[in-house]
Amino acid sequence: MEILQFSFMQNALIASLLISIICGLIGALVVINRMVFIAGGIAHGSYGGIGIALFFGFAPMLGASLFALFLGIILAYITHRNANRLDALVGALWAFGMALGIILTDLTPGYNVDLMSYLFGAILSVSTEDLYAMSAILVLVCGFVLLFYKQLLAMSFDAEFAKLRGINVTLLYFALVLIISLGVVITIRAVGLILVIALLTIPPYIAEKFTNSLWEMMIASTILAAFFCLSGLFLSYTFNLSSGASIILVATLAFCLQLLVEKVKRF
Amino acid sequence: MQNDIILKDLSFNYEGTPVLENINLHYSKKDFLAIIGPNGGGKSTLLKLMIGILKPQHGSVTLFGKSPGQVSERISYVPQNTFTTKGFPIQVLDIVLMGRLSKTKSFSFYSKNDKAMALKMLEKVGMETFAHHKINALSGGQRQRVFIARALASEAEILFLDEPTASIDTAGQIDIFKLLKQLNESIGIIIISHDINVAMNYATKVAHVNKTLYLHDVGNAKNFAIFDTKETPVHICPIELITATRCTHLHPKQS
Numbered sequence: 001m002e003i004l005q006f007s008f009m010q011n012a013l014i015a016s017l018l019i020s021i022i023c024g025l026i027g028a029l030v031v032i033n034r035m036v037f038i039a040g041g042i043a044h045g046s047y048g049g050i051g052i053a054l055f056f057g058f059a060p061m062l063g064a065s066l067f068a069l070f071l072g073i074i075l076a077y078i079t080h081r082n083a084n085r086l087d088a089l090v091g092a093l094w095a096f097g098m099a100l101g102i103i104l105t106d107l108t109p110g111y112n113v114d115l116m117s118y119l120f121g122a123i124l125s126v127s128t129e130d131l132y133a134m135s136a137i138l139v140l141v142c143g144f145v146l147l148f149y150k151q152l153l154a155m156s157f158d159a160e161f162a163k164l165r166g167i168n169v170t171l172l173y174f175a176l177v178l179i180i181s182l183g184v185v186i187t188i189r190a191v192g193l194i195l196v197i198a199l200l201t202i203p204p205y206i207a208e209k210f211t212n213s214l215w216e217m218m219i220a221s222t223i224l225a226a227f228f229c230l231s232g233l234f235l236s237y238t239f240n241l242s243s244g245a246s247i248i249l250v251a252t253l254a255f256c257l258q259l260l261v262e263k264v265k266r267f
Numbered sequence: 268m269q270n271d272i273i274l275k276d277l278s279f280n281y282e283g284t285p286v287l288e289n290i291n292l293h294y295s296k297k298d299f300l301a302i303i304g305p306n307g308g309g310k311s312t313l314l315k316l317m318i319g320i321l322k323p324q325h326g327s328v329t330l331f332g333k334s335p336g337q338v339s340e341r342i343s344y345v346p347q348n349t350f351t352t353k354g355f356p357i358q359v360l361d362i363v364l365m366g367r368l369s370k371t372k373s374f375s376f377y378s379k380n381d382k383a384m385a386l387k388m389l390e391k392v393g394m395e396t397f398a399h400h401k402i403n404a405l406s407g408g409q410r411q412r413v414f415i416a417r418a419l420a421s422e423a424e425i426l427f428l429d430e431p432t433a434s435i436d437t438a439g440q441i442d443i444f445k446l447l448k449q450l451n452e453s454i455g456i457i458i459i460s461h462d463i464n465v466a467m468n469y470a471t472k473v474a475h476v477n478k479t480l481y482l483h484d485v486g487n488a489k490n491f492a493i494f495d496t497k498e499t500p501v502h503i504c505p506i507e508l509i510t511a512t513r514c515t516h517l518h519p520k521q522s
Contacts, residue, residue: 032355147374148374149376150364150365150368150371150376150377151368151373153357153361153365154365154368156355157355157357157362157365158346158365160320160344160346161344161346161365161417162365162368163320163339164318164319164320164339164342164343164344165339165340165343165365165366165368165369165421166339166340166368166369167368208355208356211356212356212357212358212399212401213356213357213358213361214356214357216356217356
């Protein structure tokens with residue numbers, strides 16, 4: 001267990017667990033509400049925020065968070081108004097954010113070495129401040145889910161009925177999208193914006209097959225996400241591989257296994 | 268007469284295509300109102316306007332003297348489509364509990380009382396043994412019973428149902444209608460039904476909706492004298508076909 005002696009490794013392990021709980025809770029809501037594409041749009045679009053932050057010289061994660069919230073509001077508004085052409089609009093925002101990010105980093109003097117870490121994650125260089133930020137968002141996500149569990153379940157299941165039972169579905173939906181935005185951005189720190197969607201969707205997808213309720217699905221997703229993160233981290237340390245990509249490869253492998261098991265079961 | 272629902276000059280169109288025109292209706296919750304009419308005739312639209320899911324473009328809907336949004340906890344609803352997201356992990360009891368949302372505390376989980384009520388309603392629709400089954404494992408008819416139980420759990424004063432017996436066999440349909448008839452002793456029932464025969468046996472009023480609305484009083488249907496008219500009614504009235512009598516009301520000529 002010599003790897004645990006390094007402080008960067010300790011930070012990485014703590015970050016993995018924090019991220020896993022965030023992904024487990026948010027991912028389940030993303031999957032049951034069919035918001036995977038929206039989450040993807042926010043993740044990629046938030047790169048625009050990183051560009052803005054680099055250009056104006058403030059913390060990139062702050063830029064990404066604010067920009068993700070901005071995109072979240074736009075997307076929530078669009079989905080709420082007209083869900084018909086949602087995919088095209090998300091695609092446009094997705095590309096807009098990335099293009100803005102690239103142009104602004106181009107315009108920023110000096111080569112920025114950190115860039116790759118936002119694309120593919122840098123869980124091994126997570127700082128103590130990052131851990132604080134992750135903890136804060138975790139508290140926010142947990143609070144939101146615990147306080148509004150039955151309303152979230154009712155809205156996800158049947159929004160019309162939920163509205164009829166006096167729930168402010170519009171407000172709850174906006175809040176959900178904003179919470180997802182924050183969760184997505186903080187997960188970017190660990191696995192990067194390109195891979196975040198896999199960590200957000202694979203655990204809930206597997207979990208929903210063998211669970212009986214939303215909260216069971218959330219817990220199972222959290223455990224699966226933690227397993228993917230820790231084993232991915234171990235593989236990346238042992239074989240000197242990129243950490244974010246290792247985590248996602250373990251996750252996708254489990255995803256394929258699950259599909260295979262399902263196919264075999266049908267016979 | 269007590270008027271729990273008043274529809275006044277109600278019109279609605281989807282992107283310019285008129286679906287409902289000039290609907291007027293007075294409803295008291297003593298009545299069991301069946302809404303019948305052809306596909307695309309505007310039945311579901313009318314129901315959604317009444318409960319406030321859709322907003323009228325012209326005219327007004329008044330529920331208990333207020334707009335539908337203000338009294339949503341006094342009504343409940345069984346939707347037409349009960350086939351939910353495939354694989355969504357949720358148990359029958361958790362769905363029925365959603366009916367309790369407006370009666371229970373906001374920032375906590377459901378109480379024991381809510382759960383007892385939900386189980387009682389499942390018993391009413393004969394689904395109590397399925398409380399802990401996943402909804403996706405149930406048949407269409409079983410799902411519809413669960414959704415009826417969910418609406419009952421709201422303890423509403425008027426229950427709106429959009430073809431709740433569409434995938435239920437005839438015996439099951441009669442069970443549901445009997446239950447609704449019994450509920451109608453204390454609460455209002457407004458139901459869209461494709462089966463005019465069954466509806467006629469339980470309803471006290473029948474509204475035939477095909478862009479416009481004609482209200483029939485079922486109670487008198489068998490007693491009234493043959494409607495003597497020199498004008499041929501232009502609206503083909505299914506009520507007349509079944510009762511083999513003429514309606515008491517005048518069908519205005521359709522232009």
